[in-house]
Amino acid sequence: xxxxxxxxxxxxxxxxxxxxxxxxxxxxxxxxxxxxxxxxxxxxxxxxxxxxxxxxxxxxxxxxxxxxxxxxxxxxxxxxxxxxxxxxxxxxxxxxxxxxxxxxxxxxxx
Amino acid sequence: xxxxxxxxxxxxxxxxxxxxxxxxxxxxxxxxxxxxxxxxxxxxxxxxxxxxxxxxxxxxxxxxxxxxxxxxxxxxxxxxxxxxxxxxxxxxxxxxxxxxxxxxxxxxxxxxxxxxxxxxx
Numbered sequence: 001x002x003x004x005x006x007x008x009x010x011x012x013x014x015x016x017x018x019x020x021x022x023x024x025x026x027x028x029x030x031x032x033x034x035x036x037x038x039x040x041x042x043x044x045x046x047x048x049x050x051x052x053x054x055x056x057x058x059x060x061x062x063x064x065x066x067x068x069x070x071x072x073x074x075x076x077x078x079x080x081x082x083x084x085x086x087x088x089x090x091x092x093x094x095x096x097x098x099x100x101x102x103x104x105x106x107x108x109x110x
Numbered sequence: 111x112x113x114x115x116x117x118x119x120x121x122x123x124x125x126x127x128x129x130x131x132x133x134x135x136x137x138x139x140x141x142x143x144x145x146x147x148x149x150x151x152x153x154x155x156x157x158x159x160x161x162x163x164x165x166x167x168x169x170x171x172x173x174x175x176x177x178x179x180x181x182x183x184x185x186x187x188x189x190x191x192x193x194x195x196x197x198x199x200x201x202x203x204x205x206x207x208x209x210x211x212x213x214x215x216x217x218x219x220x221x222x223x224x225x226x227x228x229x230x231x
Contacts, residue, residue: 002154032214032215033211033215033217035217037155037218044205044221044222044223044224045147045155045205045218045221046221047217047218047219050210050211050217050219051215051217056219088154088155090155090217092214092215092216096171096172097169097172097213098157098159098160098169098171098216099157099216099217100157101154101155101156101157102154103154104154104155
């Protein structure tokens with residue numbers, strides 16, 4: 001049981017806009033930054049979004065992050081086949097004194 | 111460019127210990143910490159702890175306290191993670207990850223390739 005709650009799966013067709021949610025509480029998302037990671041099949045994760053809505057250099061602007069209260073969202077616009085991957089949200093959890101992850105969302109591009 | 115290269119796969123018996131290495135290059139080792147994150151087969155990500163590349167200070171997740179030790183060798187820019195008293199549910203891919211941000215805002219901007227540790231009798 002993950003501290004942050006994500007839907008286990010999401011899907012969309014090429015060109016569509018897809019949103020993945022991440023729900024937490026006041027001890028994690030509510031008072032700390034949210035981060036998003038993409039894990040392509042068989043590879044290590046990479047950071048997509050840091051500090052709620054910032055994109056590292058090299059990440060396309062098709063990816064965007066937002067946060068409101070104790071929830072956050074990752075939006076992917078102009079969906080492409082290479083976006084098919086697992087997506088994880090993360091945030092600092094005060095009770096753990098460290099970061100916690102969501103259970104992950106498997107994105108399928110139909 | 112930043113690179114983190116981990117040691118190879120391990121197979122261990124229950125109760126044994128494993129030590130995984132992570133050699134960093136492409137940046138000033140002492141300027142960043144390294145976290146270890148593990149992923150059980152078909153499961154999500156779990157942060158295990160962090161070690162400072164500057165002074166070796168550590169911050170471990172409470173559930174692993176007493177079983178995990180992270181150390182650094184600054185002469186070779188290498189970080190080690192030792193996990194003791196292995197159980198079957200420790201079977202996972204173990205990743206090292208360069209950690210940015212202060213305590214309260216860690217995030218992982220570069221990852222190693224992962225090391226599969228299998229615990230089986």
